[in-house]
Amino acid sequence: MNPHFELHLPRRPRRLRRSPAIRNLVEETTLTVNDLVAPLFVKDGFGPSESIASMPDQFRLNMDDLLRECEALLTLGVEAVGLFPQVDPGLKNSKATEATNEDNLVLRSVRLVKETFPDLVVITDVALDPYTDHGHDGVLDESGREVLNDPTVGILCQMAKQQAEAGVDFVAPSDMMDGRIGAIRDALDDAGHTHTSILAYSAKFASAYYGPFREAIGSAQAAGTHLLDKRTYQLNPANRREASLENQLDAAEGADILMVKPAGPYLDIIRDLRNNTELPIAAYQVSGEYSQIQAAAKLSWLDLEKCRDESLLSIKRAGADIILTYFAKAVAASL
Numbered sequence: 001m002n003p004h005f006e007l008h009l010p011r012r013p014r015r016l017r018r019s020p021a022i023r024n025l026v027e028e029t030t031l032t033v034n035d036l037v038a039p040l041f042v043k044d045g046f047g048p049s050e051s052i053a054s055m056p057d058q059f060r061l062n063m064d065d066l067l068r069e070c071e072a073l074l075t076l077g078v079e080a081v082g083l084f085p086q087v088d089p090g091l092k093n094s095k096a097t098e099a100t101n102e103d104n105l106v107l108r109s110v111r112l113v114k115e116t117f118p119d120l121v122v123i124t125d126v127a128l129d130p131y132t133d134h135g136h137d138g139v140l141d142e143s144g145r146e147v148l149n150d151p152t153v154g155i156l157c158q159m160a161k162q163q164a165e166a167g168v169d170f171v172a173p174s175d176m177m178d179g180r181i182g183a184i185r186d187a188l189d190d191a192g193h194t195h196t197s198i199l200a201y202s203a204k205f206a207s208a209y210y211g212p213f214r215e216a217i218g219s220a221q222a223a224g225t226h227l228l229d230k231r232t233y234q235l236n237p238a239n240r241r242e243a244s245l246e247n248q249l250d251a252a253e254g255a256d257i258l259m260v261k262p263a264g265p266y267l268d269i270i271r272d273l274r275n276n277t278e279l280p281i282a283a284y285q286v287s288g289e290y291s292q293i294q295a296a297a298k299l300s301w302l303d304l305e306k307c308r309d310e311s312l313l314s315i316k317r318a319g320a321d322i323i324l325t326y327f328a329k330a331v332a333a334s335l
Protein backbone atom coordinates (compact mmCIF):
# COMPACT_ATOMS: atom_id res chain seq x y z
CA MET A 1 0.00 0.00 0.00
CA ASN A 2 1.21 3.47 -0.88
CA PRO A 3 -0.26 5.95 1.66
CA HIS A 4 0.53 8.89 -0.63
CA PHE A 5 -1.51 7.59 -3.50
CA GLU A 6 -4.35 10.04 -4.12
CA LEU A 7 -7.23 10.13 -6.57
CA HIS A 8 -8.45 13.46 -7.85
CA LEU A 9 -12.16 13.04 -7.45
CA PRO A 10 -14.75 15.81 -7.83
CA ARG A 11 -17.25 13.63 -6.06
CA ARG A 12 -16.52 11.73 -2.89
CA PRO A 13 -19.87 10.41 -1.60
CA ARG A 14 -18.19 9.27 1.59
CA ARG A 15 -17.91 12.95 2.68
CA LEU A 16 -21.61 12.81 3.57
CA ARG A 17 -21.20 9.64 5.59
CA ARG A 18 -18.45 10.89 7.87
CA SER A 19 -20.40 11.38 11.09
CA PRO A 20 -23.76 10.42 12.58
CA ALA A 21 -24.88 14.07 12.48
CA ILE A 22 -24.05 14.43 8.78
CA ARG A 23 -25.68 11.11 8.00
CA ASN A 24 -28.80 12.28 9.81
CA LEU A 25 -28.88 15.48 7.75
CA VAL A 26 -28.89 13.62 4.46
CA GLU A 27 -31.17 10.78 5.52
CA GLU A 28 -33.92 10.36 2.93
CA THR A 29 -36.40 8.01 4.56
CA THR A 30 -37.70 7.92 8.12
CA LEU A 31 -40.00 5.36 9.62
CA THR A 32 -42.39 6.73 12.26
CA VAL A 33 -45.10 5.25 14.44
CA ASN A 34 -47.62 7.12 12.29
CA ASP A 35 -46.86 4.72 9.45
CA LEU A 36 -47.72 1.56 11.35
CA VAL A 37 -50.77 -0.68 11.56
CA ALA A 38 -50.72 -3.65 13.93
CA PRO A 39 -52.55 -6.77 12.73
CA LEU A 40 -54.09 -8.59 15.71
CA PHE A 41 -55.54 -12.09 15.90
CA VAL A 42 -58.63 -12.57 18.03
CA LYS A 43 -60.17 -15.73 19.44
CA ASP A 44 -63.50 -16.51 20.98
CA GLY A 45 -64.39 -17.76 24.44
CA PHE A 46 -63.01 -17.20 27.89
CA GLY A 47 -59.86 -19.24 27.59
CA PRO A 48 -56.40 -17.73 27.83
CA SER A 49 -54.79 -16.08 24.83
CA GLU A 50 -52.71 -18.51 22.79
CA SER A 51 -49.24 -18.11 21.40
CA ILE A 52 -48.68 -18.90 17.71
CA ALA A 53 -45.77 -21.25 17.19
CA SER A 54 -44.58 -19.88 13.84
CA MET A 55 -45.08 -16.23 14.88
CA PRO A 56 -43.12 -15.49 18.08
CA ASP A 57 -44.62 -12.69 20.22
CA GLN A 58 -47.97 -12.88 18.37
CA PHE A 59 -51.07 -14.26 20.03
CA ARG A 60 -54.62 -15.26 19.39
CA LEU A 61 -56.03 -12.77 21.88
CA ASN A 62 -59.09 -13.24 24.03
CA MET A 63 -61.30 -10.15 24.47
CA ASP A 64 -59.60 -8.91 27.63
CA ASP A 65 -56.14 -9.22 26.14
CA LEU A 66 -57.35 -7.63 22.90
CA LEU A 67 -58.29 -4.49 24.81
CA ARG A 68 -55.03 -4.57 26.77
CA GLU A 69 -53.09 -4.86 23.51
CA CYS A 70 -54.96 -1.95 21.92
CA GLU A 71 -54.22 0.16 24.95
CA ALA A 72 -50.54 -0.77 24.87
CA LEU A 73 -50.35 0.09 21.17
CA LEU A 74 -52.05 3.45 21.70
CA THR A 75 -49.65 4.25 24.52
CA LEU A 76 -46.77 3.57 22.13
CA GLY A 77 -48.34 5.77 19.47
CA VAL A 78 -49.65 3.05 17.13
CA GLU A 79 -53.13 4.28 16.32
CA ALA A 80 -54.40 1.65 13.91
CA VAL A 81 -55.12 -2.07 14.18
CA GLY A 82 -56.37 -4.76 11.80
CA LEU A 83 -58.49 -7.45 13.43
CA PHE A 84 -58.35 -11.05 12.21
CA PRO A 85 -60.65 -13.64 13.78
CA GLN A 86 -59.85 -17.27 14.42
CA VAL A 87 -63.27 -18.73 13.75
CA ASP A 88 -64.42 -21.87 15.57
CA PRO A 89 -64.11 -24.77 13.06
CA GLY A 90 -67.65 -25.82 13.98
CA LEU A 91 -68.96 -22.56 12.52
CA LYS A 92 -67.30 -22.97 9.12
CA ASN A 93 -69.15 -24.32 6.11
CA SER A 94 -68.98 -24.23 2.33
CA LYS A 95 -71.21 -21.14 2.10
CA ALA A 96 -69.40 -19.14 4.82
CA THR A 97 -72.70 -18.34 6.55
CA GLU A 98 -70.89 -17.23 9.70
CA ALA A 99 -69.33 -14.38 7.69
CA THR A 100 -72.60 -12.47 7.80
CA ASN A 101 -73.74 -13.45 11.28
CA GLU A 102 -74.48 -10.14 13.05
CA ASP A 103 -72.86 -11.45 16.20
CA ASN A 104 -69.81 -13.13 14.78
CA LEU A 105 -66.45 -12.86 16.48
CA VAL A 106 -64.97 -10.09 14.39
CA LEU A 107 -68.06 -7.86 14.64
CA ARG A 108 -68.19 -8.33 18.40
CA SER A 109 -64.48 -7.51 18.62
CA VAL A 110 -64.91 -4.35 16.56
CA ARG A 111 -67.81 -3.14 18.70
CA LEU A 112 -65.87 -3.77 21.89
CA VAL A 113 -62.68 -2.09 20.68
CA LYS A 114 -64.54 0.91 19.25
CA GLU A 115 -66.59 1.33 22.43
CA THR A 116 -63.43 1.32 24.51
CA PHE A 117 -61.08 3.21 22.18
CA PRO A 118 -63.21 5.31 19.79
CA ASP A 119 -60.15 7.05 18.33
CA LEU A 120 -58.25 3.89 17.46
CA VAL A 121 -58.47 3.23 13.72
CA VAL A 122 -59.96 -0.22 13.21
CA ILE A 123 -59.57 -2.15 9.97
CA THR A 124 -61.20 -5.47 9.11
CA ASP A 125 -60.69 -7.88 6.23
CA VAL A 126 -63.55 -8.48 3.86
CA ALA A 127 -63.03 -12.04 2.60
CA LEU A 128 -64.56 -15.44 3.24
CA ASP A 129 -61.49 -17.52 4.07
CA PRO A 130 -61.90 -17.44 7.88
CA TYR A 131 -65.44 -18.78 7.40
CA THR A 132 -65.23 -21.43 4.67
CA ASP A 133 -64.56 -25.08 5.49
CA HIS A 134 -62.43 -25.31 2.32
CA GLY A 135 -60.36 -22.23 3.20
CA HIS A 136 -60.96 -20.31 -0.03
CA ASP A 137 -61.80 -16.61 -0.08
CA GLY A 138 -65.04 -17.22 -1.95
CA VAL A 139 -67.85 -19.70 -2.42
CA LEU A 140 -67.39 -22.60 -4.85
CA ASP A 141 -69.48 -23.86 -7.76
CA GLU A 142 -71.18 -27.28 -7.60
CA SER A 143 -68.11 -29.13 -8.81
CA GLY A 144 -66.16 -27.56 -5.95
CA ARG A 145 -63.46 -26.54 -8.37
CA GLU A 146 -64.25 -22.95 -9.21
CA VAL A 147 -64.35 -19.98 -6.85
CA LEU A 148 -67.44 -18.06 -7.96
CA ASN A 149 -66.83 -14.37 -8.43
CA ASP A 150 -70.15 -12.54 -8.45
CA PRO A 151 -71.98 -14.55 -5.77
CA THR A 152 -68.92 -14.07 -3.55
CA VAL A 153 -68.99 -10.32 -4.11
CA GLY A 154 -72.64 -10.29 -3.05
CA ILE A 155 -71.64 -11.77 0.32
CA LEU A 156 -68.67 -9.40 0.66
CA CYS A 157 -71.00 -6.40 0.25
CA GLN A 158 -73.10 -7.65 3.13
CA MET A 159 -69.99 -8.23 5.28
CA ALA A 160 -68.69 -4.75 4.52
CA LYS A 161 -71.99 -3.15 5.53
CA GLN A 162 -72.03 -5.04 8.81
CA GLN A 163 -68.44 -4.07 9.55
CA ALA A 164 -69.23 -0.42 8.83
CA GLU A 165 -72.27 -0.69 11.06
CA ALA A 166 -70.07 -2.15 13.83
CA GLY A 167 -67.85 0.92 13.54
CA VAL A 168 -64.75 0.10 11.51
CA ASP A 169 -62.91 2.98 9.90
CA PHE A 170 -61.68 0.94 6.93
CA VAL A 171 -63.06 -2.18 5.34
CA ALA A 172 -60.25 -4.05 3.64
CA PRO A 173 -61.35 -6.41 0.87
CA SER A 174 -58.61 -9.05 0.73
CA ASP A 175 -60.32 -11.55 -1.53
CA MET A 176 -59.22 -10.46 -5.05
CA MET A 177 -62.63 -11.05 -6.66
CA ASP A 178 -63.24 -8.87 -9.72
CA GLY A 179 -65.40 -5.79 -9.24
CA ARG A 180 -65.63 -6.00 -5.47
CA ILE A 181 -64.38 -2.51 -4.71
CA GLY A 182 -67.07 -0.79 -6.79
CA ALA A 183 -69.77 -3.10 -5.48
CA ILE A 184 -68.71 -2.58 -1.86
CA ARG A 185 -68.53 1.21 -2.32
CA ASP A 186 -72.09 1.20 -3.69
CA ALA A 187 -73.33 -1.06 -0.91
CA LEU A 188 -71.73 1.13 1.78
CA ASP A 189 -73.08 4.34 0.27
CA ASP A 190 -76.58 2.92 -0.19
CA ALA A 191 -76.57 2.00 3.49
CA GLY A 192 -75.46 5.51 4.47
CA HIS A 193 -71.85 4.57 5.29
CA THR A 194 -70.30 7.25 3.13
CA HIS A 195 -67.58 7.87 5.73
CA THR A 196 -66.31 4.31 5.82
CA SER A 197 -63.13 4.01 3.77
CA ILE A 198 -61.98 1.16 1.58
CA LEU A 199 -58.42 -0.06 2.02
CA ALA A 200 -58.17 -2.33 -1.00
CA TYR A 201 -55.82 -5.29 -1.09
CA SER A 202 -55.30 -4.37 -4.74
CA ALA A 203 -52.10 -6.11 -5.69
CA LYS A 204 -52.32 -9.23 -3.59
CA PHE A 205 -50.11 -12.03 -4.83
CA ALA A 206 -50.60 -15.80 -4.52
CA SER A 207 -47.77 -16.07 -2.04
CA ALA A 208 -46.25 -18.85 0.03
CA TYR A 209 -45.46 -16.19 2.64
CA TYR A 210 -49.03 -16.39 3.99
CA GLY A 211 -48.37 -19.80 5.54
CA PRO A 212 -48.03 -18.78 9.20
CA PHE A 213 -51.12 -16.54 8.97
CA ARG A 214 -53.24 -19.44 7.77
CA GLU A 215 -52.06 -21.49 10.74
CA ALA A 216 -52.81 -18.57 13.03
CA ILE A 217 -56.44 -18.14 12.00
CA GLY A 218 -57.05 -21.84 11.37
CA SER A 219 -57.84 -21.54 7.66
CA ALA A 220 -54.99 -23.95 6.94
CA GLN A 221 -56.59 -26.49 9.22
CA ALA A 222 -59.86 -26.04 7.34
CA ALA A 223 -58.13 -26.44 3.99
CA GLY A 224 -55.93 -29.31 5.13
CA THR A 225 -52.86 -27.36 3.99
CA HIS A 226 -51.31 -23.97 4.60
CA LEU A 227 -50.34 -23.86 0.93
CA LEU A 228 -53.90 -23.84 -0.40
CA ASP A 229 -53.77 -22.81 -4.05
CA LYS A 230 -55.42 -19.40 -4.58
CA ARG A 231 -53.98 -18.74 -8.03
CA THR A 232 -57.34 -18.34 -9.75
CA TYR A 233 -57.89 -15.11 -7.87
CA GLN A 234 -54.62 -13.88 -6.32
CA LEU A 235 -51.94 -12.44 -8.63
CA ASN A 236 -49.17 -14.46 -10.23
CA PRO A 237 -45.89 -13.43 -8.50
CA ALA A 238 -44.34 -13.18 -11.97
CA ASN A 239 -46.66 -10.39 -13.12
CA ARG A 240 -45.87 -6.73 -12.72
CA ARG A 241 -48.12 -5.27 -15.42
CA GLU A 242 -51.07 -7.26 -14.17
CA ALA A 243 -50.51 -5.81 -10.68
CA SER A 244 -50.65 -2.38 -12.20
CA LEU A 245 -53.95 -3.22 -13.89
CA GLU A 246 -55.42 -4.42 -10.59
CA ASN A 247 -54.31 -1.20 -8.90
CA GLN A 248 -55.87 0.93 -11.62
CA LEU A 249 -59.15 -0.96 -11.45
CA ASP A 250 -59.42 -0.64 -7.68
CA ALA A 251 -58.59 3.07 -7.84
CA ALA A 252 -61.21 3.60 -10.55
CA GLU A 253 -63.78 1.65 -8.54
CA GLY A 254 -63.30 3.96 -5.57
CA ALA A 255 -60.61 2.52 -3.31
CA ASP A 256 -59.35 5.13 -0.84
CA ILE A 257 -56.03 3.40 -0.25
CA LEU A 258 -54.30 0.79 -2.41
CA MET A 259 -52.33 -2.04 -0.89
CA VAL A 260 -49.51 -4.27 -2.08
CA LYS A 261 -49.06 -7.64 -0.39
CA PRO A 262 -46.65 -9.20 0.52
CA ALA A 263 -44.33 -6.21 0.89
CA GLY A 264 -40.63 -7.13 1.06
CA PRO A 265 -40.49 -9.43 -1.98
CA TYR A 266 -42.64 -6.97 -3.97
CA LEU A 267 -40.85 -3.65 -3.50
CA ASP A 268 -40.79 -3.09 -7.28
CA ILE A 269 -44.59 -3.28 -7.30
CA ILE A 270 -44.79 -0.70 -4.51
CA ARG A 271 -42.46 1.60 -6.42
CA ASP A 272 -44.40 1.18 -9.69
CA LEU A 273 -47.55 2.09 -7.85
CA ARG A 274 -45.91 5.09 -6.15
CA ASN A 275 -44.98 6.41 -9.59
CA ASN A 276 -48.49 5.91 -10.94
CA THR A 277 -51.03 6.91 -8.30
CA GLU A 278 -51.75 9.89 -6.10
CA LEU A 279 -53.60 7.68 -3.62
CA PRO A 280 -51.99 6.64 -0.36
CA ILE A 281 -50.24 3.28 -0.58
CA ALA A 282 -50.26 0.60 2.07
CA ALA A 283 -48.00 -2.44 2.13
CA TYR A 284 -48.54 -5.58 4.18
CA GLN A 285 -45.42 -7.17 5.60
CA VAL A 286 -47.05 -10.57 5.90
CA SER A 287 -46.70 -13.40 8.36
CA GLY A 288 -43.96 -15.26 6.46
CA GLU A 289 -41.82 -12.14 6.21
CA TYR A 290 -42.12 -11.74 9.97
CA SER A 291 -41.52 -15.42 10.69
CA GLN A 292 -38.40 -15.72 8.58
CA ILE A 293 -36.70 -12.85 10.40
CA GLN A 294 -37.82 -14.24 13.77
CA ALA A 295 -36.61 -17.74 12.89
CA ALA A 296 -33.20 -16.60 11.69
CA ALA A 297 -32.82 -14.43 14.78
CA LYS A 298 -33.69 -17.38 16.99
CA LEU A 299 -30.77 -19.25 15.45
CA SER A 300 -28.58 -16.15 15.99
CA TRP A 301 -28.10 -15.98 12.23
CA LEU A 302 -29.57 -12.49 11.95
CA ASP A 303 -29.91 -9.56 14.30
CA LEU A 304 -33.64 -9.28 14.99
CA GLU A 305 -33.92 -5.53 15.61
CA LYS A 306 -31.62 -4.48 12.79
CA CYS A 307 -33.23 -6.74 10.21
CA ARG A 308 -36.70 -5.74 11.40
CA ASP A 309 -35.89 -2.05 11.04
CA GLU A 310 -34.17 -2.50 7.69
CA SER A 311 -37.07 -4.52 6.29
CA LEU A 312 -39.55 -1.82 7.28
CA LEU A 313 -37.39 1.05 6.09
CA SER A 314 -37.06 -0.64 2.71
CA ILE A 315 -40.84 -0.88 2.40
CA LYS A 316 -41.18 2.81 3.25
CA ARG A 317 -38.38 3.75 0.84
CA ALA A 318 -40.06 1.81 -1.94
CA GLY A 319 -43.02 4.16 -1.57
CA ALA A 320 -45.42 2.86 1.06
CA ASP A 321 -47.17 5.41 3.29
CA ILE A 322 -48.70 2.81 5.58
CA ILE A 323 -47.19 -0.49 6.71
CA LEU A 324 -49.15 -3.35 8.21
CA THR A 325 -46.62 -5.32 10.22
CA TYR A 326 -46.53 -7.78 13.09
CA PHE A 327 -43.47 -5.83 14.26
CA ALA A 328 -45.59 -2.69 14.87
CA LYS A 329 -45.53 -2.84 18.65
CA ALA A 330 -41.86 -3.75 18.96
CA VAL A 331 -40.78 -1.09 16.49
CA ALA A 332 -42.96 1.55 18.11
CA ALA A 333 -41.34 0.73 21.43
CA SER A 334 -37.92 1.26 19.91
CA LEU A 335 -38.63 4.54 18.10
Ligand code: PBG
Pocket residue numbers: 125127129137174175209210211212213214230285286287288
Ligand atom coordinates in the same frame (compact mmCIF):
# COMPACT_ATOMS: atom_id res chain seq x y z
C1 PBG B 1 -57.22 -13.50 3.84
C2 PBG B 1 -55.92 -12.92 4.21
C3 PBG B 1 -54.66 -13.52 4.13
C4 PBG B 1 -53.77 -12.63 4.70
C5 PBG B 1 -54.48 -11.50 5.08
N1 PBG B 1 -55.82 -11.68 4.75
C6 PBG B 1 -54.24 -14.87 3.69
C7 PBG B 1 -54.58 -15.38 2.37
O1 PBG B 1 -55.00 -14.64 1.46
O2 PBG B 1 -54.47 -16.58 2.21
C8 PBG B 1 -52.31 -12.91 4.89
C9 PBG B 1 -51.65 -12.13 5.95
C10 PBG B 1 -50.37 -12.68 6.40
O3 PBG B 1 -49.83 -13.68 5.89
O4 PBG B 1 -49.84 -12.09 7.35
N2 PBG B 1 -57.75 -13.21 2.62
